[in-house]
Amino acid sequence: MSRIGIKPIPVPSGVTVNVGDGNAVQVKGPKGELAQKLTHRLQIVQEDGLLRVSRTSDDRELKALHGLTRSLLNNMVVGVTDGYTKTLEIQGVGYRAALQGKNLVLNVGYSHPVTMVPPEGITYAVEGNNRVLVSGINKQVVGEEAARIRGTRPPEPYKGKGIRYAGEFVRRKAGKAGKAK
Numbered sequence: 001m002s003r004i005g006i007k008p009i010p011v012p013s014g015v016t017v018n019v020g021d022g023n024a025v026q027v028k029g030p031k032g033e034l035a036q037k038l039t040h041r042l043q044i045v046q047e048d049g050l051l052r053v054s055r056t057s058d059d060r061e062l063k064a065l066h067g068l069t070r071s072l073l074n075n076m077v078v079g080v081t082d083g084y085t086k087t088l089e090i091q092g093v094g095y096r097a098a099l100q101g102k103n104l105v106l107n108v109g110y111s112h113p114v115t116m117v118p119p120e121g122i123t124y125a126v127e128g129n130n131r132v133l134v135s136g137i138n139k140q141v142v143g144e145e146a147a148r149i150r151g152t153r154p155p156e157p158y159k160g161k162g163i164r165y166a167g168e169f170v171r172r173k174a175g176k177a178g179k180a181k
Contacts, residue, residue, distance in 0.1 A: 005066030009051040009074050012081055017051060019044045025073065029080025032121070032137045036076065038069050051077070079137040086146035088132040089168075092161035095153075096129035104132065108153040108163065116149055131166075 011017055015029040023038040038044070041062055043054045053070045055062045078084075090097055095108045104116040104124045118124055122145050125133040132149060136142045146165070155162035157173040164170060 003067070005053055005055075005070045007070065009053075009070065009077055011046070011049050011051055011077060015077060015081060017046055017077070019046065025076065027073075027076040027080050029077075031080050031083050034076045034080055034138060036072065038072060039065050042066065042069050044069075044073070075139045079139055083135060083137050084139045084142045085133055085135045086142055087166035088134070088146060088149055088163055089166050090130040090132065090163050091155070092153075092159075095161065095163075097126050097132050098129075099124060099126050104149070106149070106152055106163075109161070110153075114152050116152070119145060132163075 012029075015027065018026045018028075020026065022040040023042065023044055024035070025038055025044065026033065026035045041056060042065060043056065045052050045054065051073055053066060053073065055066055090106075090108065092109060095106075097107075098105045100115070102118055102124070104118070104126070106114040106116065108114065116124075119141060121138060122134060122136045122141060125135065127133065134142055134146045134149065136145075150163045150165065153162045155164045155168070155170040157171060158175055160170050160172060
């Protein structure tokens with residue numbers, strides 16, 4: 001039995017969940033609306049303010065999809081109630097971020113500033129000059145956008161300069177030993 005798949009998902013007040021034909025799930029909440037088509041081979045049942053995912057058989061593929069489907073549903077419910085945020089830190093002399101309207105402008109050591117346009121449903125926020133917050137209701141899109149921003153200048157191992165996730169440990173390497181005398 002899947003340990004994650006059997007856990008019920010609490011549906012808070014103010015959130016409506018509609019399970020359509022073929023497990024097309026639509027979740028509406030105070031922050032917005034998410035829709036996703038999940039596998040039709042699992043049963044999604046809503047009762048007493050809880051969502052439950054159950055398998056029709058103990059097929060190997062269904063066992064693998066059981067926990068995944070429950071996690072995707074839970075992420076949708078949490079997204080429309082609380083939302084998701086990823087924090088990025090910029091380290092390096094002269095490296096900084098700024099907002100220009102909705103766009104994020106990064107000065108990270110290139111000869112030109114890098115402008116990032118947010119996809120639909122994503123908002124940027126800048127704290128100081130070196131912290132960027134990526135927020136939205138879809139966990140997958142927030143993570144992809146944070147990775148895209150980090151990819152403009154990933155942290156390098158010698159001086160540690162670049163864009164990293166908040167709390168990310170960057171393994172440092174020793175530089176040259178120095179020239180012989």
